[in-house]
Amino acid sequence: MKNPKNLFIFIVVLSLFCLYLNLPSIIPHPTISFLGISIPTKFPLSYGLDLAGGSHLVFKADTQSLSNKEREKVIEGLRENIQRRVDMYGLSEALVQASKSGEDLRLIVELPGVKDVDEAITLIGQTAVLDFRQQKEATDAAAGFLSTDLTGADLQSAGINFDPDTNQPVITLDFTSEGGKKFARLTEENIGKILAIFLDEIPLSFPKVEEPIKEGKAIIRGDFTLEGAKKMAAQLNAGALPVAVNLIEQRTVEATLGQETVRRSFQAGLVGLFCVMLFMVAYYGKLGFFANLSLIIYGLISFTLYRLIPITLTLPGIAGFILSVGMAVDANILIFERMREELRLGKERSVAQELAFGRAWDSIRDANICTIITAFVLFNPFEWSFFPMAGMVRGFALTLGLGVMISLFTGIVVTRTLIRVLAGKNKQNFHS
Amino acid sequence: MNFIKHRYISFIISGLLVAVSVFSLIRFGLIPSLDFAGGSLLEIKIDDSDISTQRLWEVVEKIDVSISQIQETGSGTFLIRIEGGKEKGDLILSGLQEKYQKVEKLRFETVGPTFGQELLKKALTALAVAILFILFFVAWRFHDKKFGICAILAMLHDNLILAGSFSLLGHFSGVQVDSLFITAALTTLSASVHDTVVTFDYIRKQTGDFSSQKNIEAVANKAISDTIVRNINNSMTIIFMLVAVLLLGGETIRWFAAALLIGTILGTYSSTFLAVPFLVVAEKMGRKK
Numbered sequence: 013m014k015n016p017k018n019l020f021i022f023i024v025v026l027s028l029f030c031l032y033l034n035l036p037s038i039i040p041h042p043t044i045s046f047l048g049i050s051i052p053t054k055f056p057l058s059y060g061l062d063l064a065g066g067s068h069l070v071f072k073a074d075t076q077s078l079s080n081k082e083r084e085k086v087i088e089g090l091r092e093n094i095q096r097r098v099d100m101y102g103l104s105e106a107l108v109q110a111s112k113s114g115e116d117l118r119l120i121v122e123l124p125g126v127k128d129v130d131e132a133i134t135l136i137g138q139t140a141v142l143d144f145r146q147q148k149e150a151t152d153a154a155a156g157f158l159s160t161d162l163t164g165a166d167l168q169s170a171g172i173n174f175d176p177d178t179n180q181p182v183i184t185l186d187f188t189s190e191g192g193k194k195f196a197r198l199t200e201e202n203i204g205k206i207l208a209i210f211l212d213e214i215p216l217s218f219p220k221v222e223e224p225i226k227e228g229k230a231i232i233r234g235d236f237t238l239e240g241a242k243k244m245a246a247q248l249n250a251g252a253l254p255v256a257v258n259l260i261e262q263r264t265v266e267a268t269l270g271q272e273t274v275r276r277s278f279q280a281g282l283v284g285l286f287c288v289m290l291f292m293v294a295y296y297g298k299l300g301f302f303a304n305l306s307l308i309i310y311g312l313i314s315f316t317l318y319r320l321i322p323i324t325l326t327l328p329g330i331a332g333f334i335l336s337v338g339m340a341v342d343a344n345i346l347i348f349e350r351m352r353e354e355l356r357l358g359k360e361r362s363v364a365q366e367l368a369f370g371r372a373w374d375s376i377r378d379a380n381i382c383t384i385i386t387a388f389v390l391f392n393p394f395e396w397s398f399f400p401m402a403g404m405v406r407g408f409a410l411t412l413g414l415g416v417m418i419s420l421f422t423g424i425v426v427t428r429t430l431i432r433v434l435a436g437k438n439k440q441n442f443h444s
Numbered sequence: 445m446n447f448i449k450h451r452y453i454s455f456i457i458s459g460l461l462v463a464v465s466v467f468s469l470i471r472f473g474l475i476p477s478l479d480f481a482g483g484s485l486l487e488i489k490i491d492d493s494d495i496s497t498q499r500l501w502e503v504v505e506k507i508d509v510s511i512s513q514i515q516e517t518g519s520g521t522f523l524i525r526i527e528g529g530k531e532k533g534d535l536i537l538s539g540l541q542e543k544y545q546k547v548e549k550l551r552f553e554t555v556g557p558t559f560g561q562e563l564l565k566k567a568l569t570a571l572a573v574a575i576l577f578i579l580f581f582v583a584w585r586f587h588d589k590k591f592g593i594c595a596i597l598a599m600l601h602d603n604l605i606l607a608g609s610f611s612l613l614g615h616f617s618g619v620q621v622d623s624l625f626i627t628a629a630l631t632t633l634s635a636s637v638h639d640t641v642v643t644f645d646y647i648r649k650q651t652g653d654f655s656s657q658k659n660i661e662a663v664a665n666k667a668i669s670d671t672i673v674r675n676i677n678n679s680m681t682i683i684f685m686l687v688a689v690l691l692l693g694g695e696t697i698r699w700f701a702a703a704l705l706i707g708t709i710l711g712t713y714s715s716t717f718l719a720v721p722f723l724v725v726a727e728k729m730g731r732k733k
Contacts, residue, residue: 062696070559113562129552260556262530269487269550276694284688288681295677328624331697334689335631335704338682345681346642349674375645378585379638382578386634389574390627405627412631 016432023309023426030312033319055319060326060407063274065267066124069133071257073117082253085169087117089250090257092243093140094119097212101135119257129264137259138212142167142251145208146198153218157208160198166191170248172241175233181241183217183232185248192228200224211251217244277330285311285337292341296348298435303344306426310340313418314411323414329407336415339383343423347372369428376424380416387413447668447717448661448724454717458601465608472615474607477622480564482557484526484533487517491546495520500540507539513618517695521550525620530554567626574630575599578637582644590726591644598719599636602710603629609706613699624700632707639678639715643671647720664724668716679712 033055035041041054061068073090075083091110098106098121107122126132142164145157168186175182187195198207202221209217219232236244289307292300314333318325350372354364390409478485490500497514500522504511509532513525526532533552541547575596583592606629613619646667651657686708689701 072556072559259530259554260559261554263553264549264551266548266550273694273696276692277689277697280688280692281685283692284685287684287688291677291680291684327697328627328700331689331693331700331704334685335682338685339678341681342638342678345677346674349670349677353670371649374649375642378645379641381581382637382641383634385577385581386574386630389570389577390630392570405623408624408627408631 016429019425019429020433023429027309027312030309030316034312034315055322057315057319058322058324059270059274060324060329061122061124061263062265062327062404063270063325064124065265065270066122067126067129067132068261068263069121069123069129069136069259070261071119071121071136072260073119074256074258075115075117078253078255083117085249086253086255087112088246089248089253090117090119090140090255092246093211093250094121094136094257096247097135097138098123098132100214101132118260125267129262133259133262137257139254139256140164140212140250141254142209142211142216142248144195144198145210146202147205147208150205153206157206157210157215160194162191162194162198164251164254166194167248167252169252170245172238172245173231175231180233181236181238182234183236183241183245183248185230185232187228187230189228192226195228195230196224196226199230209248211247216247273327274330277327277334281330281334281337284334288338288341292344296345299344299348299351299431302427302430302435303341303348303423305430306344306422307337307341309426310419310422311337313422314415317414317418318411323410324407325411326404326407328404329411332408332411333415336412336419340415340419340423342379343372343376343419344427346376347424347427365431369424373424376420380420383416384413387416445669446665447672448665448721451717451721451724454713454721458714458718461605461608462601465605465611468608468611468615472611474611474621475614475618476560476564477620478525478553478555478560479623480560480621482555482560483512484529484554485551486524486526486533486536486549487521487551488524488537488540489521489546489548489550490540490544491520491548492544495544497522500524503540503543504536507535509535511536515618515695523695529556563623567623571626571630571633574633578633582637582641585641586644586648590723590730594719594722594726595637595640595644597722598640598714599633599711601718602632602636602707602714605710606632606703606707610703613702619699624697625703628700628703628707631704632711635682635708636711636714639675639712640719642674643667643715643720644723646670647723660724660727664720668720672716675712675716679708682708 032039033041033053037054041052044051044053071094073086075086078086087110091108095106095108098108105124107120109120111118111120121136123129123132144160144162146160147153147155148158149155166188168188168191170186171184172181173184174180199221203224204221206218206220208215209219217232217234219234285307289300289304292303292307294300296303314336317323323329347368351364351368354367355361359367387409391406391413392409497516500514501511504514504524510527511524512527513523515523515525517523524536526536533554537547537549578599579592579596581592582595583589586592610619610621610625614621644667647663650663650666657663683705686701686705690698690705693701
């Protein structure tokens with residue numbers, strides 16, 4: 013797109029597209045069907061817990077008594093089990109993440125909009141209890157189950173394997189020597205009946221005993237998908253190696269406080285933006301006007317990306333955006349100053365303009381690489397454990413880093429095209 | 445204007461600011477927030493006509509929990525910083541609910557002490573890594589390690605004074621240092637280098653090789669004259685945005701915006717008045733040998 017006119021049309025279309033996506037929801041955003049593919053046009057902004065309200069909880073697992081090998085197993089089991097608990101609590105949007113920090117094993121639980129956090133904490137903080145139960149009535153499984161003396165403590169570990177005949181995934185159970193004896197007795201007594209497995213008082217699986225198992229190793233066959241089998245094995249492990257979890261961090265924000273914060277920061281952003289635009293026009297005249305146009309396009313593109321990617325906006329994230337607005341005009345200021353310099357040297361306006369855009373690029377690139385390096389370290393995309401991984405810091409780094417990259421486009425390509433096309437027609441000397 | 449000739453003015457100003465900062469950091473230190481030291485934070489809304497921080501102190505003093513700070517954050521909303529974990533926070537809340545009819549919990553945060561220590565260690569690692577990266581990048585871009593070192597020196601100056609200001613703010617108004625402060629410090633670091641790189645770039649543009657120039661002072665001076673308006677104007681736009689956040693953005697990010705603001709101003713000042721003069725001094729020292 014060497015022709016500035018084509019580029020200009022592209023920028024106008026892009027801006028209108030971004031503007032449409034950012035219009036308030038009063039304007040219809042229908043889902044468009046095109047060649048059988050439905051394309052939504054409504055992308056809501058997603059807000060972090062600090063703005064939408066909710067709880068951020070960090071639990072530390074007490075793994076001191078476990079060997080390294082056991083620890084590996086515990087991680088997934090614990091995560092699955094806690095996910096199961098929050099799901100059952102009716103929190104479908106809850107996010108449970110396991111993270112390792114040195115020797116420590118942590119679980120991060122994000123609960124959006126939960127009313128009673130304390131109840132949720134108690135629920136999550138319980139140590140897993142696994143037990144095997146036999147049928148209350150020999151002929152009727154629906155009548156319920158009775159506890160046996162076989163519990164999670166008797167289970168060494170669970171895993172998955174593949175049935176050589178059907179190639180279906182199966183779950184393997186390894187009992188301790190004590191557990192093996194108990195299991196042998198129970199299987200002998202319950203042939204043809206169900207020996208149910210309960211986790212936290214809730215049934216996990218209803219395997220039917222086919223034959224007595226003496227050697228302390230069992231497999232559960234079923235209609236498992238690989239994913240489902242892995243999940244169940246992890247949950248069984250959570251019961252086999254029960255680990256206590258302690259709350260080490262809690263951040264709870266009420267939704268009302270969050271809304272107030274959003275309102276205030278948007279207000280602050282608008283006031284700041286207005287001042288920046290006023291300053292640009294006052295100082296650079298017509299050039300400042302074009303810089304302002306591309307600044308508005310900058311804002312539209314940023315928010316469109318926040319919606320499309322999507323980026324979860326947190327308070328520091330909004331601060332990062334606000335800061336990046338101040339930085340976005342930097343490239344333009346650098347170019348305009350360069351242009352004045354060339355004009356002072358007696359160059360013609362159009363020559364000065366092209367020279368300024370060309371020569372300022374080196375400075376702009378080098379300077380922005382430093383900001384991108386910092387944003388990279390703060391955002392920590394590879395989750396290196398020696399860098400901070402706090403959500404707040406990352407939210408800020410993400411909007412700041414993204415902002416710098418978008419501003420390279422709007423500050424240089426957009427401003428230059430706008431000036432070439434819109435200001436090129438009149439021959440007035442338009443530096444103020 | 446001959447900026448390089450009058451470099452001693454900025455060296456004296458910076459020297460004083462650094463001295464005050466170091467003194468304050470040693471004498472008063474920084475007040476770590478719960479992010480680093482552990483503890484709890486409770487923000488509440490109390491619907492009562494006769495409510496003030498003083499009244500709140502009177503109420504909570506009777507509860508067996510040590511409280512480090514009570515701050516008013518809006519009309520009827522208060523921030524209470526508590527030493528200790530969740531149980532302590534619950535005690536305060538139930539104590540207040542006994543006294544007042546309508547107590548609404550807006551925010552509650554608690555962080556364990558070891559967790560905070562770890563965050564501090566990681567934050568410092570991030571700071572060190574970012575500094576090293578930038579040092580190498582600048583030295584490589586300008587084919588001269590002196591450029592890298594001078595950029596880093598100016599940046600360390602900015603961060604030291606930023607820390608010093610927060611030490612004084614902490615001592616006199618109880619402002620705490622949290623993980624957002626570390627973020628602001630890292631941003632200051634990049635903003636400072638940002639301006640320095642632009643100014644250095646003007647030196648590079650005039651001369652292929654800085655070290656081979658006879659009159660380095662004139663070259664440096666021209667670079668400063670050419671970039672000073674740009675550096676100031678660019679900071680102005682950032683300052684507009686940050687002042688708006690500082691005044692209108694609310695309590696939660698007020699001090700974050702303040703830290704960024706101090707950092708931005710220092711960054712612009714040090715790029716022009718420290719980094720370039722440093723470069724001239726370093727070059728001269730190198731030649732004497």
